[in-house]
Amino acid sequence: MFKPFLSSAQQWLHSVLPCQFCGLERGRHASLCQDCWNHLPWFKQSVQRQEIEVQVACHYAYPIDRVIQQFKYEQQLHFQILLTGLLKQLDYRQIQAIVPMPISTQRLAERGYNQSVILAQRLSQQLNIPVWQPIQRQHQHSQKGLSRLERLDSIEQQFKIAPTNTLRYRRVLMLDDVVTTGSSLKALQQALNELGCRKIEATCIAAAQV
Known part of the structure; x- marks a missing residue:
């Protein structure tokens, strides 16, 4: 309550x-x-990334790009009201749970919070569905200097099913702040498939140009 x-x-x-x-x-x-x-740089459409259809509220352009950066890296948590408001403009159907994009324990220690979890918690109140975090993310190495295939393989190896996870949902919504290549969403989708998820949708606040 x-x-x-x-x-x-x-x-x-x-x-x-x-x-x-x-x-x-x-x-x-x-x-x-x-x-x-x-x-605002509204988009309110879907983009295709790694064969995933991603619902997007805005273009990754000013001022939303700056807001996301401040929220993500500068502890400007008051922007969660605005960013969740953007996500609420999209359409979500027959979803049982929201899966925020996981970050490694190293990144969590650096920032003090996972921005996707904060947004997922607020959106879950609006949709009246739970936040589900069945996937852990291992140490996130720099992707600089790697080829596209090497980058994809590196990201896929970062996502592991949490050993303590016992819950199961079949229709879930992956949530992240910005989508660029979609590599992280693809790796998360594959991990969720291993858990038996059959309908996996994706949404992001903004889409950056590839």
């Missing part, structure tokens, strides 16, 4: 505070005023 109440209170607070971008009007849409909301 407490988390949904807290989330509702945060949304109400942002609706009466000035817009996070311009500061001129009230933040009517996920902490933004109507004008700033309208001028």
Whole structure:
């Protein structure tokens, strides 16, 4: 009961505070005023990456690219209201659980949080479905200097089924912040297939040019 109440209170607070971008009007849409909301680099379509259809809210362009970077690397967690608001603009059907993109324990220690988990938790409240984290990610090595095939193989080896996982869902939604080549989503999809998932969809806040 407490988390949904807290989330509702945060949304109400942002609706009466000035817009996070311009500061001129009230933040009517996920902490933004109507004008700033309208001028976001909207996409609201699907892109194909690694034979996966990925629902995307925006182009990876200003100001969303900067917002994602600040949220991800600079602990600007107040942007979760806006970023979740973008994800809510997409259509999700017959999904039993949300699977946030896992990060390694090393990355988790560096950042202090997994940005995809934060977004998944907020979206799960909206969709009334659980967040499921059955996959662990091993140490993430630099991909510089690797060929495309070497990069794909390296990423695939990073994803392992969590030994303590006992839950099973067949229809799941993979969630990440930005999709570029789709290599991470492909590796996560393959790991979920091993767990018996049969309908695996994907969504991201933004799509970067390949």
